[in-house]
Amino acid sequence: MEQSRKSKKVSAASTAEHKVTTKDSKTVNILPKEQNEQKLQKKRKLNTENTNEDVKSNKASKKSLSNSSKPKASAVVSYSETWDKIKPSLSMEILGAVDKLGFQKTTPVQFATIPQLLKEKDVVVEAVTGSGKTLAFVIPVLEIIKKRTKKNNNKNPKAIIISPTRELAQQIYNVFLQLIELCQYNFTVHLAIGGSQNEVETVEQTAKLKSEGATILVGTPGRLEDITCGRLIGNTAKKSASKTKKWQSSTGRRTTPVIVCRELEVLIMDEADRLLDMGFEKQIGMILSMLPKQRRTGLFSATMSEAVSQLVRTGLRNPSKIVVKVESSVSSGIEQKTPSSIFKPSQEILETKQPDYIIPGSSLKDVYIASLHGQMDPKRRKMTYDQFIGLPANTTGLLICTDVASRGLDIPDVDCVIQWDPPTDSKVFPHRCGRTARAGRDGSALVFLCPDREETYVEFMSIRKIPMVPAKYLDSKLKPYMVNGQNKTNPSQYPEVDKESDDLIELARKITSRDRDIYEKGLIAFVSFVRSYQKHEANYIFSPKHLDLHKTAYGYCLLHLPRMPELVTVKTPTFIKYDIDLGKIPYTDKKREQQRQIKAKNQAKIKLLSGDGDSKDKGKKMAKQALESWSQHIERKEKRQARKEKRDKKRDAIQKANEKDLVSALIYDNNENKDKSIDQVISEKLLEEKQKAGATSLLGVVKSNAKKQKI
């Protein structure tokens, strides 16, 4: 189907030989001195072979869907050492935990980074995807906290981890929980991500964090800023600009910080360049301003940018730079990976399971399909992601996603990453590919490119040390392309017009003409594709001027062309309009279709009633209300009432949390009720005060207490 727009598939090798280099102000010696280069290479080769065998056997038992390719080498095995070789030595608890996790050896990035952080050094770590960066900071963070924190002093945060996305923050949080449990430490971890709970829950969680504290905070920049600096309220730029309080930004007034960070020992910024790309510079600046200068800071990512260098200069002290890189090895022959070898379900799956989901024209059967993108409701987004990563080993999963899933996520056993279009920012490319072939496993990555102009992208990426090779041409049944029984493998033998592909598109258009939902989604997909194409940084390769928009629209199975300025100037129109009355395409969902019909009728009436006068909008509104049915009228009222109740509930929760804070400050300050819960103390206090002064509300009690204290 993709042949109409993209006729070439290119696969990018995400595993090759890895190189560990350390540079900058401090040189980090990550190898025993006596090892010479020759010995080292021998060892690397040996390690690689062993691990490939292990991975192969594990995978065979775990997942029956696999492709035949093997990694050439792995970042996990070269330069790896046993955990006891790390100096300063790790604690017995951590050694026991990594052993229980089954990690016999460190990865290169772990072997290089952990000692630096333990030796009180700041680090900037640039290491390939899937090389184990998370443990490279989680382990030293736990070791430092354990060493530096006095018993039962875990209330004020000792470490903050900033991540660009909620999913990544959740993943890091889980790794911390797992290790803390294995080590049996009494540290607490708080996950600070925005939008995951409803507002009442957020208020309650904040109140809990305020009263109980947390040893480690893991979260996204906005939420962490709210917690450490206080939430911004209003927009009093001029008023607050003159104020000198540190936590007041120039753009507004802030509430009191939820937590004080003066005992912080370590700050980690994961996917540092992405944090800056996403525009979190201001939030990071605010968080940094609240942290003690005497701390260790670590920046981690698979790619670094100039903006990160700026951050390094301002936020880190004399850092060690640790680089774990992949060496280009196009000449060594990268194995070609094609969709047929990736998606062909094993005989075992076909025999043991009944197909319940079939994609026309492919051999995808019994596949769990999910989608993930930034516009999703946060709750649904979390649920989808959790379900996908929790899929049983014998289920094949297909995640259709945007770049929200391109970084850091460690989804188990991803066989292949397919990029429908290269990312607008080429730096994102290795991150996307890096969701597969992680930690010594095998996998492949495919990107679709249009012939000629877009193929320059291969050269463009090879300069950035990312090798690609063309994939085989496949027919609509995902079989290698054949003419007269002969397999055609040379690109020059590929067809100009692909009949099978056109037939498939016609079939998809027929389906679209019967389902309004697909029809509407197709239009949206096409428009957003064109818009994003215009944003490619390498616009001399991805030139909107040279993109055949008509063919692209056809490839998206559109029935007609949308009204877009880009389409007006097309010189050689090739799009064939589908012969159908577009207004008659129904929704397959009966209720939705009924509503659409009513709406269409009403709109026609409104048009008649409102006329063309000056007060057109007012007339429209009145006409709309006049046409409203009794049930619609009730529904509108109910919605308004529900909104009011939600507002009231939120206000009550905030008031309750504030009252609790005030009371706990008053009560716990004089050490009287240390062993009782806040609720118990509050109700006792309330009763006592009510009897004494006849105060009617809790706030009344708090206020009168505050007054008394002042006197």
Ligand SMILES: Nc1ncnc2c1ncn2[C@@H]1O[C@H](COP(=O)(O)OP(=O)(O)OP(=O)(O)O)[C@@H](O)[C@H]1O
């Ligand atoms: N020492 C080790 N031995 C074997 N596997 C490991 C080791 N350390 C980590 N792993 C595993 O490697 C996988 C990748 O680790 P991690 O997610 O930390 O990679 P990453 O470098 O952060 O990747 P990305 O850049 O994509 O975020 C995880 O499944 C993790 O459990």
